[in-house]
Amino acid sequence: MDPQYDPQVIEAKWQERWEEARLFDAEPDAARKKYYVLEMLPYPSGDIHMGHVRNYSIGDALARYKWMRGYNVLHPIGWDAFGLPAENAAIKHQRHPSEFTFSYIDRMKVQLKRLGISYDWRREISTCVPEYYRWNQWFFLRMFERGLAYRKKSRVNWCSQCETVLANEQVVDGCCWRHEETPVEERELEQWFLKITAYADRLLDDMKVLDRWPERVLTMQQNWIGKSKGTLVDFRLNELDELVRVFTTRVDTIYGCTAVLLSPQHPVVERLIARSGSAAALKEAVEGIKASAARAGVDPNLEKQGAPTGFTVRNPYSGESIPVWLANFVLMEYGTGAVMAVPAHDSRDFEFCRAYGLPIRQVIVPKGGETADLSRAAFIEYGKLVNSGPFSGLNSEEAIERMTLEAEQQGFGQGTIQYRLRDWGISRQRYWGTPIPIVYCAGCGVVPMPDESLPVVLPTNVKFTGRGGSPLAEVEEFVSTCCPKCGGEARRETDTMDTFVDSSWYFYRYTDPNISTAPINASAVGYWFPVDQYIGGIEHAILHLIYMRFFTKVMQDTGLVTFPEPVARLFTQGMVIKDGAKMSKSKGNIVDPTEMCARYGADTVRLYMLFAAPPERDLEWSDAGIEGAARFLNRAYRLVARHAERLAGIVSARAQSWKVNDLTATERRLLRKTHQTLRHVTQDMEGRWHFNTDVAMTMELVNELAELEAKTHEIRAEVLKEALEYLVLLLSLFAPHVADELWEGLGHDEPALRTVWPAWDSQLAAEEEIELPVQVNGKLRGRIHVAAGTSEEEIRRRARADEKVAQHLDGKQVVKMIVVPGKLVSIVTR
RNA sequence: GCGAAAGUGGCGGAAUUGGCAGACGCGCCAGACUUAGGAUCUGGUCCCGCAAGGGGUGGGGGUUCGAGUCCCCCCUUUCGCACCA
Numbered sequence: 001m002d003p004q005y006d007p008q009v010i011e012a013k014w015q016e017r018w019e020e021a022r023l024f025d026a027e028p029d030a031a032r033k034k035y036y037v038l039e040m041l042p043y044p045s046g047d048i049h050m051g052h053v054r055n056y057s058i059g060d061a062l063a064r065y066k067w068m069r070g071y072n073v074l075h076p077i078g079w080d081a082f083g084l085p086a087e088n089a090a091i092k093h094q095r096h097p098s099e100f101t102f103s104y105i106d107r108m109k110v111q112l113k114r115l116g117i118s119y120d121w122r123r124e125i126s127t128c129v130p131e132y133y134r135w136n137q138w139f140f141l142r143m144f145e146r147g148l149a150y151r152k153k154s155r156v157n158w159c160s161q162c163e164t165v166l167a168n169e170q171v172v173d174g175c176c177w178r179h180e181e182t183p184v185e186e187r188e189l190e191q192w193f194l195k196i197t198a199y200a201d202r203l204l205d206d207m208k209v210l211d212r213w214p215e216r217v218l219t220m221q222q223n224w225i226g227k228s229k230g231t232l233v234d235f236r237l238n239e240l241d242e243l244v245r246v247f248t249t250r251v252d253t254i255y256g257c258t259a260v261l262l263s264p265q266h267p268v269v270e271r272l273i274a275r276s277g278s279a280a281a282l283k284e285a286v287e288g289i290k291a292s293a294a295r296a297g298v299d300p301n302l303e304k305q306g307a308p309t310g311f312t313v314r315n316p317y318s319g320e321s322i323p324v325w326l327a328n329f330v331l332m333e334y335g336t337g338a339v340m341a342v343p344a345h346d347s348r349d350f351e352f353c354r355a356y357g358l359p360i361r362q363v364i365v366p367k368g369g370e371t372a373d374l375s376r377a378a379f380i381e382y383g384k385l386v387n388s389g390p391f392s393g394l395n396s397e398e399a400i401e402r403m404t405l406e407a408e409q410q411g412f413g414q415g416t417i418q419y420r421l422r423d424w425g426i427s428r429q430r431y432w433g434t435p436i437p438i439v440y441c442a443g444c445g446v447v448p449m450p451d452e453s454l455p456v457v458l459p460t461n462v463k464f465t466g467r468g469g470s471p472l473a474e475v476e477e478f479v480s481t482c483c484p485k486c487g488g489e490a491r492r493e494t495d496t497m498d499t500f501v502d503s504s505w506y507f508y509r510y511t512d513p514n515i516s517t518a519p520i521n522a523s524a525v526g527y528w529f530p531v532d533q534y535i536g537g538i539e540h541a542i543l544h545l546i547y548m549r550f551f552t553k554v555m556q557d558t559g560l561v562t563f564p565e566p567v568a569r570l571f572t573q574g575m576v577i578k579d580g581a582k583m584s585k586s587k588g589n590i591v592d593p594t595e596m597c598a599r600y601g602a603d604t605v606r607l608y609m610l611f612a613a614p615p616e617r618d619l620e621w622s623d624a625g626i627e628g629a630a631r632f633l634n635r636a637y638r639l640v641a642r643h644a645e646r647l648a649g650i651v652s653a654r655a656q657s658w659k660v661n662d663l664t665a666t667e668r669r670l671l672r673k674t675h676q677t678l679r680h681v682t683q684d685m686e687g688r689w690h691f692n693t694d695v696a697m698t699m700e701l702v703n704e705l706a707e708l709e710a711k712t713h714e715i716r717a718e719v720l721k722e723a724l725e726y727l728v729l730l731l732s733l734f735a736p737h738v739a740d741e742l743w744e745g746l747g748h749d750e751p752a753l754r755t756v757w758p759a760w761d762s763q764l765a766a767e768e769e770i771e772l773p774v775q776v777n778g779k780l781r782g783r784i785h786v787a788a789g790t791s792e793e794e795i796r797r798r799a800r801a802d803e804k805v806a807q808h809l810d811g812k813q814v815v816k817m818i819v820v821p822g823k824l825v826s827i828v829t830r
Numbered sequence: 831g832c833g834a835a836a837g838u839g840g841c842g843g844a845a846u847u848g849g850c851a852g853a854c855g856c857g858c859c860a861g862a863c864u865u866a867g868g869a870u871c872u873g874g875u876c877c878c879g880c881a882a883g884g885g886g887u888g889g890g891g892g893u894u895c896g897a898g899u900c901c902c903c904c905c906u907u908u909c910g911c912a913c914c915a
Contacts, residue, residue, distance in 0.1 A: 173912095216834065216910080223833085223911055230915080248915060261915090296913075304913080334914045341915090347831085348913055420914055541910080611855070612842060618908085620842065627868095628855050634870095683846085693844065696854035703854090773850045778896055780850065818895055823849045828895045 001644050001745040005637035007601025011737040014751075015116050023753060024063075024118040026074045028527040035071035036528050037063045038507050038567075040536030040544070043080045044104040048111045050576040050583060050609070050621065051537065053593045057606040058573060058615050058691070059535050060117045061733040065685045067118070068729070068757035074528050076510035077112070077119045079105050081128035082499045084162055084178070087432040091466035097432040098460075101128055111594045115602045116737055118753070123510045127502035132509065133434040134455030135519035136501050139551070141437060142558050144448050148195040151446060155333075156191055156425055157184040163468045164429045165189060167498060168422050169224070169543050177543075186294075192436055192495065193423040196550045200225050200419045202564070203549055212569035217541045224542045226420025231404045232336065233413040235260050235313035238321060240275055242268055244313055247335035247418055250345065251407070252399035255388040256363035258353060259341040260313050261306065261327040264290040266337040269326070272309050282309060286326060293328040304329050304352045316412040317403070318389060327352060335418055343378065350378035363387050364396065424547065426498040431462055431471040433496030441483035441490040450484050456492070470494040503544050504551035507531055507566065520560060531567045538572040545570070571689070574618040576609075583621070591621050603735035604630045610691040610734050633738055636702045636731065639709070640724050640742045646717065648747035652725050653718040660763055666714040668768070673704040674723040675765035678758060681730055691734070698730045721746065726758055774799045775826045776808040784825070792819050799825040 002009075018024065028034075039059040042052055063075040079101075086097040086104070105126060112119075125132060143149035157166040159176035170177045171184050196203075204225055207218050230249035237244060244260055262269060264286050276282045285307035296302045306327040314321055329348060330339055343353035343360040353360055364383040366372055372379035382396035391399050407413030427436070435456040437449035449456055459478045462471050472478055472494035483490035505519070511528045512521035536544075552566045575582055578589040596605045608629035613619040663671065681694045705723065708715065725746060732739035732752040743752045767788060772795065774782045782804040786795055796817055799805060805827070812829035819825050 219834070220910060226911095226914060228914075246915080250915080302913095329913045329915095331914070336915095339915045346915070348915075351913095418914075538909080614843085617836090617843095622842065622856070624856050625842065631870095632855080688846070690844090690846090692842090693854080696844075699854055771850085775849090775896070778894095783850080816895060818849095820849055820896095824896085826849080826895050 001641050001741070003638065003641050005634050005641075005738065007603060007633070007738065008598075010741045011114075011116060011602055014737045014740045015113065017740075018116070018118075018751065021751070023751060024073075024075060024120050025122060026072055026120050028524060029072050030527070032072040033070070034074065034528055034532075035063075035066040036074045036531045036533070037066065038075075038510075038531045038534045039077070040534075040540065041078045041080045041503065041506060042108065043083060043085075044101055044108055045085060046104045046107060048108055048115075048593055050591055050593055052112075053115060053605060054576055054609045054615075054619065055535055055537070055573055056112075056115060056117045057609045057734075058571070058689075059533075060606070060736070061610065061691060062533060062535075062685070063118050064733050064736060064753055065757065067753050068732075068755060070756065073118075074123075074510070075118050075120060076123040076125075076507075077117070077121070078123075078125035078506060078510065078513075079108075079127065080499065080503055080506075081105065081126040082133070082433045082496075082502055084164075084430060084432070087430055087464070088466075090432075091464040094464065096460065096462075097464075098128065101126075101432075114594065114597050115606065118736075123513045125506060125509050125513050127499070127506060128432070130455040130457050131514075131516065132506075133502070135505075135509075136434040136497060137437040137449070137454050137456060138451065138519055139501070139505070139554070140497070141448050141451065141454075143194060143554060144438075146554075146557075148198065148554065149192060150195065151190060151192050153188060153190045154425075155186050156189050158187040158189075159184055162430075163466075165191060165425060165427060167425050167500070169424070169500075169546070189427070191425045191427040192438075192493075192497075193425050194550075196424045196547075197419055197421055199550050199553050200227065200421050202553055203546065206549070206553075206564045209565050210567075210570075213567075214570060214572055217538070217545065217570060217572065220541045221546055224421060224546065226418075228418050228420075230416060230418060231400070231407060231413055232416050233316065233340065233407060235315065235340070237268075237324070238312045238314060240271070240311075242271065244268060244324065244338050245336045246338045246340045247416070248340055250342065250396075250400070251403045251413075252382075252385060252388075252391070252394075252396045253342040253345040253363055254315065254317050254340060254403070255385075255391075256342045256344045256361045257315055257322060257340040258343060258359045258361060259322055260324050261330050261339050261341050261349075261352070262309070262324060263330040263332040263337040264293055264326050264328070265332040266330075268338075269309075272311055272324075276310060278310070285309075289326045289328050293330075296328050302328070304348070304355060306352060306356060316407070316410070323358075325356070325358075333422070334420065344374055345378050345380055347378045347380060361387070367395065424498075424550075426501060427495040428498055429468070429470045429495055431458070431464070431496065433499055434501065435472070435496055436493040438493040439481055439483060439490040440493070441486060441488060443488055444483055444485045444490075447483055447485050447490065453484065458496075470496075472496070500544060500547050504547045505555070507534075507548075508555075508561075520555075522560070525561060529561070529566065530563060533569050533571065534567045535571045535573060537575070541572070571615070573615045574613065576619050576621060578621040580620070596626065600626060600630045601633075601737070603738045604633055607633065607695060607734045611695040612692065614690045614692050616689075632699055632702070633735055635706070636727070637738055637742065639702060639705055640728065641745060642709075643712075643720060643724060644742065644745035644747075647721045647724065648745065650717045650721050650747075652721040654722070654758070663719070664714050666708060666711050667716065667719045670704065670708055670715060670723050671719060671761075671764045672767070673701055674726050675760045675762075677701045677730060678726055679760040679762070679765050681733070682757070682760060685733070694730075695734055698727070698734075701727055701730070728752065729755060729758065770822060772799070773824045774802055774805050775824060776805060777829060778826070781805050781808045792821070795819050795825060799827065 037059050039055050063073050066073045081101050086100045089100045090097040140149055157171050159166050161179040161182045174183050176182045228249055230247055231251040232247055234243040234245050273279050273282050292305045306325045309324045311324045312321045341349040343349045344362045345364050365386050366383050385391050385394050385399050404415045437456045439447050441447050459475045479492050481490050481492050508520040511524035515521045555561045581587055583590045608626045612625055677697045680697045684694050728739050728742045740751045769785055772784050773780050782802040784798045784802050815830050816828040
């Protein structure tokens, strides 16, 4: 074989061979155990980036390992192909988004293939083709039938950059998730929603199945769903016949309520203005609070502001009359849009009431009997009730129960559960997405398209003006249609679906990507599911990863699947950063993987991605670092190549056939390192996933081999071959092309992937001579060398006898001597 | 503010259960080969000290024969949530 390492030649050769051999094609096979490795599908933005490379390098190492462990491995890839960037490019260049999308897919596919990831390319899918998105429509219709897809007018988040609505999950810090500088605006729009809230409890409960998901992701989802148990209480207005309903989790504090606070958007506010003696002033106050509430949405440190309405309500428990105020921090979207202010026991109310001089009245005292200092802050913990009429003396927990019951019996309130989670708004006023299969008929109203009529195909003759509004609304042939029910004139829905719908079920489609009679093939899903390992970025913790779970639950309810959760194990990898910041065009700190592949080869880039940091942490790109990876592969290649020809015909000694005593000291040393490395990597692949240490150990093995090269004559060919073969197999997880080249050089016809992953021999891996450090009073004073299995008594004797140790023991009395087998000896003196 | 994770050489990082801190790689220093080197190879490289020795894992305290690792307090960074009533 070529003594020089030429990654470009080698990588082209093996990519071709793998493809010819259909090496990564997987078909269901009941006789074999399956393993489904999934990486998040990329958006075809035009170029792959280092984040992709990292993601796929991790997945590929796992997939290749599982193949060699005898699994039938499904490892697919596809394209999240609908979306705004293509449409924006279309507007800019006056070409169709599909042109961009497909040319970008072609281009990224070339780049992706250049990496040599073990994908079954036959299963590739693109979400923007009618054969795929018709099933989005199909799912929508199933949800519509079940009342899970519904239409309502509501205040929604509008991104002026995207020119469309965003779901709540897509708003980050008051700004658009794609445009971090663009604050979302509020608009009133008729929108389609998916009723994810109906699944809130199941999304929470089923987390117990997700025991191999990162705790962090589950916590984030839990917080997002935000379940809280509380009480609704009606306060009657004294001045007019209206109720103001509040939600509280602390009804036990209600005797300390000194005001009721309204969101400026609360519907009762209009009626208060109408009945107010100073309507103009009140109206002005409302507008002022509205404005400051809007700012509060963006600036969390904004001071609490409010204004009295001049109206009062009656506390249904105490009968007391208390004032009604407007407050900028009361959210219309959560609870009822009104809260009871208990300044003594809620820090926000405390801040508010103190600012406006409203009374602060303590009704809870600490359980232990100590006093709570209410001059600086509220006492917000549970405690014992005081000054609370008949409930005085109760503990908070008990009081909440009793007082809620009281409200129910008296008819002025009830126990309830509130969620922070809101329904998923999926309407987008854009073109490049799945048409919503609905028509509006003057006679029949909102009419779903029948299944047989699917797909509702995106028309192609669209003008991309960039003027905003749904482009489909401008396409008369699309909009005007017949009502499927009565045949009369009707108009089509012109919004398209959020692209997160596409990615909510794509991983099912991989199991049979071309099935045209149903969204998924139940028997293929039955074989391959659940996804054994999903790998992707943490940024989808509460976007994609919650939508996906929701979809599966709907699929379970419609009988499509039989399980509640699609992904058994999730891994979230860290970002690739440069100069301390995420790589981005705007920062100009992008390192192009394709360029790196051209310079160093894909194996080097991939190896570096795995070596530079443990996978869950952020990885700082280093130009010098990748040089190191390249050097290592060079060294490894040349090392194996030097011996390949001589060893090609030799049959390797699989470890078991050797008796340890048959080996020369040099052979023993070589095989020890070999099997130690094999042990480390194997154990790590089974769960810990610190690939950086796996690569480091493999480097150590190469270093050991290089060091022993001078003594090659002391190593039998079969032994050297075993060591080199195992080295190559280890390498094949991280740098598969060069590994296959070397594997072939060592005399194998089949790629390394077709080999059974070797088992380490614990006898060979064991150290026979152990160096034990000896501490005297906690300080390292000497080292002794003993054979493995030396008795403790002998170790004690040897430790004392060590010259340096003896010096430190001189004239002292040994109080204690601790021998930790295999670790150290610790002597304590007086 | 709340929650989580993290803090180790000049840098990325290692130390799986409380047991030799700094594996592996980068960088740097010295040397070899060379017309040349940003190639390759050899040696060195936590700090102070000629050495013996001493110090050292964000800071302070504690438990222990022994702490990067466990406990308490504090600081910093990153991420998530942020008036959720």
